[in-house]
Amino acid sequence: MATQADPAARRRLAVAVKDALRELNIQLSLLNRRFGGRVEVRDADWTCLDLINRRGSISPSALARLTGLHPATLTGILDRLQKGGWIVRERDPESGDRRAVTLRAVRERNAELFQVFSGMNQRMDEVLERYSDAELEVIADFLRRTGTAGSDSADELGS
Template structure:
């Protein structure tokens, strides 16, 4: 059984991250779910719309509209898949740097917290967070690794 204080801390963190994401989305002229799509593309490298649908849980029809808008606004670039010319791959553009700038205050604040930890505790925290991400991802049917 998960310790309720840990569960509550994770819930509080999720809420605060969602609030920050909503504010950043607004500042960038995006919808909040757009940030999920952009982050998957940027973090996981070029990927197909099918991969994005599986990772984000967005219905393909919804994702098609999101991707068209993000491409039109130059947040993503669509290229032919090198192994399958019929398929497209999406990659982030240099415009993603705008989001990095908007996230900088949060990035700096979290770095200040983790920098206070001894290296062993930072390593433990990283492993725990990675394990939590994996557990959450695997807890949903159809999750993609």
């Protein structure tokens, strides 16, 4: 843990980081809402689709645990994603239960997602060019740890 000579200055910096994270959360929420409007995917639907894309094939029950969504709510989301051609439900070959399914993203549709996010990706590339490799390592570590803190806090609230 880093030590600081001036605790008041440290507190001010910590508040500035937390405020910046709150602003980032707001801006990303607004971006996701507009993105969702462009590809006709609701906010919660987009979160589920992104998780399926990032995690690979996953069971509906595992997705429900990850998202904290009620199974009935998740069923509606999955129905919309499947109807929109974003995911497929496939029989789970690992399960002895013939009713068991896994969810798989239709990766061929990802090009549409990348196109809509191309402006943000380009802007992020421009932002990242300003940092050294060592600084990018620190930023990536900070973001991973922040993600873990968020996940842990969500789990705590879900209990």
